[in-house]
Amino acid sequence: MIGALRALLDGRGRTSEHRLAACVAALVFVLWIPALFGGFAWDDANNLVDGSRLKNGRAFFEVFVHDAMWSANMQQAVIGTYRPLSLASFVVDYFFLSLIPWNTTGSAAIYHLSSNLLHAAAAYCVCLALLRWVPRRVAVALTLLFAVHPVACEAVAWVNGRSEVFALIFGALAIRLVSYANVSWTRAALAGLMLFWSLMGKETGLTFLPMAVLFAGEASRSAGPLSPMRRFLPALSTRVLITATVALAGYLGMRAMALSGNGPLPGLEAPEGLMRSASALLLRAFQSVLVPTNLSVTYLYLWVKSLDTVDVTVAAFVFGALVMVVAVTWVQGRRLATLGFVWWLISVLPITLLAVRDWPGMQRWLYMGLPGFALFIYGLLCGRLPPRVPSLGAAVWFIALFVPCQIGIQIWRTSGTLFRQMTIDQPDEPFGWVSLSSALLREGDYVAAEEAAREGGLHKPRGHNPWPFLAYALAMQERCDEAVHEVDMEHPNEVMGSWVHYSLGYCFENKKQPESAVARYLKCVTEASCKTRHEYLTGSLATAQSATPSAAPSAAPSEAPSEAPSEAP
Known part of the structure; x- marks a missing residue:
């Protein structure tokens, strides 16, 4: 493969370009083979493990007329999300998984291969x-x-992160199609189609609409001489602009049909504190791409809240200086560097909106802008360094990125490994502890789940309620009275799922306390499992002297709950 790659590096013509790109893709697949051995993590449990909606052929079409949370049988998120391509791909993955005779229920291998x-x-x-x-x-x-x-x-090793990948695939194809001196209507129309499917991958595919127009315009500059004034203005392609507008209109129509709310963009009102923290968040994103630190889920809300006036002022000054450097590169004629920076900047703008809304995640939001960032660094340094320095620098940077990438793949293997690392990276963030507790319950480690839930409670949880997980962990250790105390006395106003009351009833049944079990089942009697146990025990108590029927319904909870805070954007 390496030999073929070297030969193609010196080749000529469009055919060899495709062969070269194919060799690079094959090498990338090999480098990511460790990810094939991962399991399900984070929100994968909601729509791929526990959920059934993506496990029938009809769902391949139904995902195009529903919001993303429909796949997990949940209500539409505050910020409406629409990800039909990634959800449809899960349906295809499950179809192929069902064809394997030796597969085990819940196997993640096919999903990771995809x-x-x-x-x-x-x-x-x-x-x-x-x-x-x-x-x-x-x-x-x-x-x-x-x-x-x-x-x-986060975008690749985590199965549910692939929406970014879809958006980048079609966005990059659109840029390829328009990167010619004279873009025909056919090419412009094909680019518009690619832009439409990029948006169907994820909302942030919007990045590629202006970028396609700008790259097409920049390519057209080579077609003839320019006036002195136009040399400093961005060139635009009218044809690509028209097809991009049509693509956007088509996408917004599909999105409005699928989402409930006011128009196609429900929940996108500017949150309080957006402008104050924007520069700091963009600078944090720049640093995370240049020198990556956190490899688990990055939660920026507490970091944003900790920013004081000095921090915000310094961040605004530094980011402003960065923008000035980019502007100078444009004036100097290094327009490719500027286009790369704009590509990166537009792709990371959602971070400024979502971080202040108290939403987890950042790494996958950086994925689509990575090629633009690399293009920016190249355009900035090209011709300014001694001949061998760029090659040596690229090799060092590759190693510096590849090693933590392989570590990150192992971190994202399961929810347990992921959130254990998050509690190390961000020990003061309750989301990590609550999510770790949920993961440990699924693994059956009830003692560790109890400890994680209690730790989460110490850090002022913001809507990420650890108490149901604590009660469940106590109940599964047959510490029924302690669990009831947590539910009824310590946290009487907290919402407890039916699975918590069921686990308490099950706990009391195991301890031969049917009256207490009946009282707990009564609190979730609207659920079929609770109703069955409640009716059975009520009948048994009514005939206290009769023998227990041999065909008594099983009371054991079938599986640990999966109610860690769900991610949508």
Whole structure:
């Protein structure tokens, strides 16, 4: 593979470009093979393990007329999300999984294989797009740096993160299609189609609409001489602008049909504190791409709240200086560097909206902008360093990214490994402790789940309620009275799921206290499992002297709950 890659690096023509990109994609797939051995993590439990809606053929079409949370049988999120492509791909994955005779229920291997193939496809498309703008060796280097960046772990090693990958695949194809001196209507129409499907991958596919217009305009500059004034203005392609607008209109129509609320963008009102923290958040995103730190779920809410006036002022000054550097590169004629920076900047803008809304996650939101960031660094440094320094620097940066990427893949293997690491990275964030407690309950480690839930309660949980998990963990240790005390006395105003009351009833049944069990089952009698046990025990108590029927319904909870705070954006 390496030999073929070297030969293609010196090749010529469009055919060799596709072969070169295919070799890069194959290499990327090999580098990500460790991810194939991962399991389900985080929200995977909601729609891929516990949920049934994506496990029938009809769902392949139904996902196009429902919001993303429909797949997990949940209400539409505050910020409405629409991800039909990734959800439809899960239906296909489950179909192939069902064809394997030796597969076990809940096997994640097919899903991870699909995610790896999609990431390799993204590398293929990114390489093709870059080949229109930079030398072959540079395009390969930038693609590999993008492909092994640790922030890709959340988008690739986590099954539910693939919506970013879909958006990038089609967005990069659109840029490839328009990167010619004269874009025909046919190419413009095909690019518009790619932009539409990029948006169907994820809302942030919106990034590629202005980028396609800008790249097309920049490519057209080589078609003839420009006036002195136009040399400093961005060039635009009218044809691509028209097809991009049509793509956006079609997407907004589909989205409005699928989502409930006011129009196609429910819940996107600017939150309080957005402008104050925007520069700091963008600077944090810049740092995370340049020098990645956290490899688990990054939760920025507490960090944003800790910013004082000095922090905000310094961040605004530093980010403003960065923008000035980019502006100077544009004036100097290094327009490719500026386009790369704009690509990255537009792709990470959602971070400024979601972080102040108290939403978990950041790494996957950086995924789509990685190629643009790499293009920015190349355009900024190209020609300014001694001949061997860029190659050496790229090699060092590749190793510096590849090692933590492999560590990140292991962190994202399961919910347990993921949230254990999060509690190390962000020990003051209650979300990590509550989610770890949920994961440990699924693993059957009730003692550790109790400890994690109690730790989460010490850090002022913000809507991420640890008390149901604590009560469940106590009940499964047959510490029924302690569990009841937590539910009824310590936290009487907290919402407890029916599964908590069922576990308490089960606990009292095991301790031969049927009266107490009946009282707990009564609190969740609207659920079929609780109703069955309540009716059975009530009948048994009414005939206290009769023998227990041999065919008594099983009372054991079938599986630990999965009610860790759900992620939507």
